[in-house]
Amino acid sequence: MYPVWEVPGLTAGLVLGLIAAFHMLPSHLSVGAMWLNVYLESRAERENRPELLDFVRKYSRLLLIFSYVFGSLSGVGIWFAATLAAPRAISGLIHNYVWGWATEWVFFIVEVVGIFVYVYSFDKVDRKTHIRIGWIFALGSWTTMVVIVGILTFMLTPGLWPQTGGFFDGFFNRTYWPQLFLRTGSMLVIAAAYATVIAARVYDAKVRSTVARAASVFGLGGLALGAACFFWYRASLPAHAVEIVEMLVKPGLRQGMIGSTVLLALYFGWLIVKPASARFWPALASILVLFAGIWSFERSRELIRKPWVIPNYMYSNQIIGADLPAKGVRSEIPAINERGILKTAPFVPKNLREVNDENRLQAGRMVALLECAACHSLQQGGVRSLARIAREKELDADMMEGLLYSLDQMPYMPPFAGTDPERRALAEFVAALSKGELR
Amino acid sequence: MTTHAMLQALADPMGVPFYPRVFQTLGVLTFSIHILCVNLAIGALVLSIYGRYWGDDFWKGLSGSLAKACTAAVSGAILFGVAPLLFMQVLYDPFWYASNMLSGAWVLGFVGVVTAAYGILYLRVSRDCGASGVVSAALFLVAGAIMHALNAQMLAPEKWTDWAVKDGAPSVSGLALHAFEPLRFAHFIVPAVAAAGVFLMLYAWYFSPREDFDKTVLARAARAGASLAFWATAVQALGGVLWLVTLPSEFRFHMNPAFVVAALLGFGLLGYFWRIRGKEDPAASAPGAAAALFIVTLAMAASRETLRGLYLGKWGYTLAAHQVHLDIGSTALFFATFVLGVSVAAWLLAVAFQAGRVPGRWTPGPRMQAWGKASIGILAAWLVVVVALGIFITFKNHGA
Incomplete structure (x- = not known):
């Protein structure tokens, strides 16, 4: 057991939760935004509508600054906060999944280089090459999600890992696929909500309408995918976790998830019908609604892991509570x-x-x-x-x-x-x- | 409880999934790139501030470019800071975690300080490197000092139990930093000027084919860069000798092969910069200077790693003690991804490199286009293989 760092009133765990929930916004924006960007940039090229590029340029800058300044640092912040909240738990995860994180890091290189080159080569390369840079970023970025979801879901459903200790046995567990597509839906929703914020700042009314409608279709599609996968995820949870949901997940958290989904669906639906009505303040409000939904989901996800921090291995107070014969570890x-x-x-x-x-x-x-x-x-x-x-x-x-x-x-x-x-x-x-x- | 017993109790019992030397090598390699980026960020920012406030037209003109270089370098520093942090936690978990827990408030503060510094840099400094540049630079130095202190605390496990207790009660605020070595900290910061100097040389070399750039400005940038690189390396060498004297004598580090190689290369670099400095056109030597700086940094990082081994070895902590549970699948996943990912990133960098060297818009030739298409294919193929593997394992382990 390491020395304890106490955060009076809050607990180090809640500090971690706050940073992690915030990180969802820039990280999922990063993963989702470029899909919308390459779609609009390709459309600008195909339909000879260069005015659409004004939005693409502004949106890319948001992506660069929000995701790769605040997002990359809040990602580092999660690591540090996780260390302070539960050093033995993060150690256990790293000693199992170091190559998983290292693999994600390789795609992080592609992302960081990709976004810099995408933003700064906007007027420096031909459009086709620029769109190709966008595709590389979009694919590389989604791949980081493909990797990190394996580690995230392992923390709830470790699959056969407690028996075998094998990397992939824990990685491809029963909640992996539903959560991968649930988060894929979330990334589209987050990207769409931010896009409406930027669209509202575009002066050209026609561009504003085109972007608001396209973004809202992305957002609504993401919500539909996310909602469907949420039920798939719910059905994949082990009986113990379902029991904890009933006991610990308070009505406020449930309402947060349902309420934010409904409000965002109404918002995107409205913009599909009336795209010209996209305005800055409602768009900004949609981000706050989004954050409420993310907070509710992430808090619930944390709660249902109890009493474990690494299931069937380490309790939430970091005491190893079960044998792990595959690695020679005793309770x-x-x-x-x-x-x-x-x-x-x-x-x-x-x-x-x-x-x-x-x-x-x-x-x-x-x-x-x-x-x-x-x-x-x-x-x-x-x-x-x-x-x-x-x-x-x-x-x-x-x-x-x-x-x-x-x-x-x-x-x-x-x-x-x-x-x-x-x-x-x-x-x-x-x-x-x-x-x-x-x- | 003895220090050795304490370290054994703290060490993660799960072992490591591959040979520790491999993690160590990756850690040293990525740390070298990280610290070069840190140095470039701080050096470029300091020169940018100098240019803004005190420089003549030449320096004022360069101030904006230096600030932009700083933003890119900070991104690089974060990107290449993640990897050594990861590998350090695999190999030195008890040391890193204990040090963090003893100064928890500072650890979290580090994230806040870097975020503020980087945010200011992007939102203000990239437009005008005035007072906000000074604030940003100061914050980056504070962040560096925190990271240095955490690393210094790692090396003194015999003091941890004293630091963890205050007046007979557990000390849980994490408000104290317990160790700081000014000479060692300076040894990390002084090369910032040398890195910025090499950057100026590269700047002149890179833009030399561009007709729309003023040749006299580029020539002066190269000369100034060569001069800064030489003098900063000279100060660094002197600081290094002073720091060497402060090391525990029982290490006999001055006789250690890792140190001797790094020191010889360091003095070789000093001589090389001296030669470049005297040349008519230092810009032509810029790629060589950058490569030499990287090699010396790598040697210094390896030497630092050796020194860490000596400190921790006092308590019987060795890499060989890690239990290895070989996991070939995940190891292969990483190395295959690394090779493929680097080839994709290289295409992006090649595009940026070539596009920046010509005025106006650049269109890639057939080979570059084929490489670009292949990069998308590589990413798609990676996804197909991993998804197929995932589906197979899911069905094998969990059924339909």
Whole structure:
């Protein structure tokens, strides 16, 4: 176990969630935008409508700046935030999927070189060559999605990996295909929404109409594909995940997904009928609606992984909870139960390694930092605050201790790992915290 | 718990999917390109600021081009920063993660600082490298300092448990940076000027066939570039010697073959720049100068990797200790993709290179067109093969 970085109230996990949800916008824009661009650029060439290139040029610049300045850095941000939220989990993923990420990185090279050359060669190469550059970017960019979805879906449904430890056995798992096409639909929706923002800024009314209609057809098509694949994805979820959906995914998140889909469908539908009515502020609002939908989906996707961070291997508190014979790894739970978490984790202050009457609350806080802080705030309030949960359920130390004994009965909670004195110390710490006796 | 035991407890138990030396080689190679891009970005930005505020007409005229070079170099730095970061986490996971967790706020701050610096660069500096250029440069230096500190912390595992505790309680704010070596940091930053100098030479060489470019400006850019490259490398050499003195004597690093080779090449580069500097037309030597700079950077990166091995070896941490669970399929996927992807990226770069060398619009010849078509074919073929593999595995493992 590594040292803990605590984000008071929020948890490091939520910081990761915020960065990851934001990253969806530039990353999916990157993957989707060029399909619309090559379509419009080809149409401009075919129909001899050079005025359409005004939009293509502006949209490409948005792609360059938003996706390859803010997007590439928010991508790096996800890595750093994931490290801080769960270093052992990201380590486990990297030690399995290093070649997957490295493969994605090769296509990232194609993307970055591609977008620079596409933007800066707009008036420097003949149109046919320029469209070819666009095609290379579009294909290379979608390929990054083909790769990363394998790793993302592995974190929920690891396929036969727990038995074989094989790269492809985890990569091509039962939710891979539905999520690949669900995200492909999302990329079209995101690209379309941003295109309407840029279209609204185009002065020529005819161009604005052409682009708004074309983008809306892309967007509506993406929504239809995404919605269909969502049900396919839902049907592919393991029974445990479905149970968690029912228990943990709150109505607000469901409404966020459904509401944003309906609103975007209405928006795109309206623009197909009345493309000349494309305006900046409604277009910008569509991005906010989109973000609400993405946030709802991504939060739900995170929740249904519980109690695991890597299914059937590592719990959300980063304790290895199952054997992985293919890699020679044993569950850490028996050893921690025998020795204690405070003696096992290297970065515990010496004075807290043994629980006694003098240090009980401090030791309890240390146990909470190690086993609970990844998901629960240790403040009075905040994300899944332990203090608030204890207050709401009116739990005293004895009842809390009982609850800790039965954690493994809750389908979304990892079991408590540690000795009896450590469990008692944690229970007393949470009880004291809930009564406001601790800061 | 001893430091050795702690490192063993922290190391990922899953092992690695291929031989560690391969990851190490890829890490050194990609880091070399990354640090060259970092150097070019900072050097070009500093020269751009100089041109904007203090330069004569020549420097003022170059200020915009230097700022644009900086934006492209930052993209390159991010692109080639991802790969060594990935490979470092495969080989040095306990060190990197512990260092990050001890300074969590700074780690996240790094992302914010680079985003702000890059955003300012794109939105403001590329139009006018004024005060915003200074802010951007300062932020990039802060980002570099954070990354340097994180790397320095990695090398001192014996101090981690002290850093993780404050007044008998766990220190969880991540607000402190615990290690910083000014000479080592300077050793990474000073070459920025040399990289910018070589860029100026390349600039002059690249645009020399263009009739619409002022030949006297290009000639002066080449001379200024050669001069900057020489003097910056001289300062770098001096700084390198000073830094060498600060290293733990038990390493005897001055006798280490990796260091000796890198140092000899470094002094060779200094001599080479001296020769170019005295030439009538330094621009003609620009491709050679760029290649020489890359080779020396690569040697320096290999030397740095060797030094890291000495630091970590003190605690019994060696690459050989990694358990290898060979995964031939995913390894083949990467290397095949690498070869194919590089050929596609090379076409894009070749188009950009040739298009920029002529005024007006450029139309590729039949061979370039065939290469372009083949690039699309390569990407399509890659997708077909991977999708077919995926469908096969899906049916094999999960049925219909």
